[in-house]
Amino acid sequence: MISVEHLTKRYGELVAVDDLSFEIQEGHVYGFLGPNGAGKSTTMNIMTGCLSATEGKVVIDGHDIFEEPREAKRQIGYLPEQPPLYLNETPEEYLRFVGEAKGLRGADLERQIREVIEQVRIGDVRRRSIAALSKGYKQRVGIAQALLGGPKVIILDEPTVGLDPLQIIEIRDLIRQLGQTHTVIFSSHILSEVQTICDQILIIAKGKLVAFGGPEELESALRSPSEILLTAESSVEEVREILERVEHIAGVEIEEKPSGLTAVRLHTDAEDVHDVSRALFFAFAWRQRALLEISLKRAGLEDIFIELTEDGGGSPGAADTEESEASEL
Incomplete structure (x- = not known):
């Protein structure tokens, strides 16, 4: 046309x-x-x-x-x-x-x-x-x-x-x-x-x-890396050590919270964000540190x-x- x-x-x-x-x-x-x-x-x-x-x-x-x-x-x-x-x-x-x-x-x-x-x-x-x-x-x-x-x-x-x-x-x-x-x-x-x-x-x-x-189509083809938000019953230093054991982490923001909690926002370049969240769960379990919260976020068209x-x-x-x-x- x-x-x-x-x-x-x-x-x-x-x-x-x-x-x-x-x-x-x-x-x-x-x-x-x-x-x-x-x-x-x-x-x-x-x-x-x-x-x-x-x-x-x-x-x-x-x-x-x-x-x-x-x-x-x-x-x-x-x-x-x-x-x-x-x-x-x-x-x-x-x-x-x-x-x-x-x-x-x-x-x-x-x-x-x-x-x-x-x-x-x-x-x-x-x-x-x-x-x-x-x-x-x-x-x-x-x-x-x-x-x-x-x-x-x-x-x-x-x-x-x-x-x-x-x-x-x-x-x-x-x-x-x-x-x-x-x-x-x-x-x-x-x-x-x-x-x-x-x-x-x-x-x-x-x-x-x-x-x-x-x-x-745009959301599917142009998604920026997925985000994972988590809260752990662990110190900032321990969290950093644990995250080093997990692959496909492209960026990390860590914030210390009251009562010994640490909040983490991380970006992953993995094709399947669930693979990374599964690896995070076992990495924290291996160090016997509790994950109190974990959530996944995909970039939408607004982010793109x-x-x-x-x-x-x-x-x-x-x-x-x-x-x-x-x-x-």
Whole structure:
């Protein structure tokens, strides 16, 4: 459906998008996940033809976005982070304007306006001024304009930013519904949001694609070493001696507790964490020291996200500025 090959965008010495390549298949909901300034908005603006690329290629349903922009853009409905709304118009008037700009006319235009109004559930405000609508309703109007023209792909840039909790739930439900009839791509810096909605996730940091797959697939393939937490009735020195007898321990944090107890957090690089926990049990038993508590912890997708993007966030800088400027374009 969409092929992105070696996509790069430079602003002078700043590399906002760094050699991105990926394939988007039809009929899925994809999430662009990454910290602010990671390159998500810049990538989306290039994919939709709103921004040129320094290098690379984007093909949408067989049409190159740079060489055949008219044909490629017919396949895309786009909602930028700041919805391009005319606040002095009503949703109905605005959608009619957008529909005509997309080449719709007559009965077909009126039919599509009715359909998208019903689809995004803005019928009760269709004749009110957009300026008087809540941000949640404005987002719905923005999504409605993206749906006009029957595009195969819907691209939404941070569609839940600035919404209250109820509005966020409503927009997430709407995205799920759109995923049943369209290929949907949306960006977010909120992990839980992407996990809730998407069946495929692209993690972007510093303009690079650092991971791509389903939530369960990413957790399975990219788990960081497992953790074992234990509390022993033993001194710190004895604990260190005991741990030296156990293999596959990649890191240890030891804390002395009151009443002669020692707490341990250790990381293991073993394929099966249970093999290490079993070895720990027998090592402490051999020294006749009681293990009062032992628990296992696997790294989840949140841990993976933090690990992969820990250098990609930080305070707003040039990358954030460029992404904001790209969105305005």
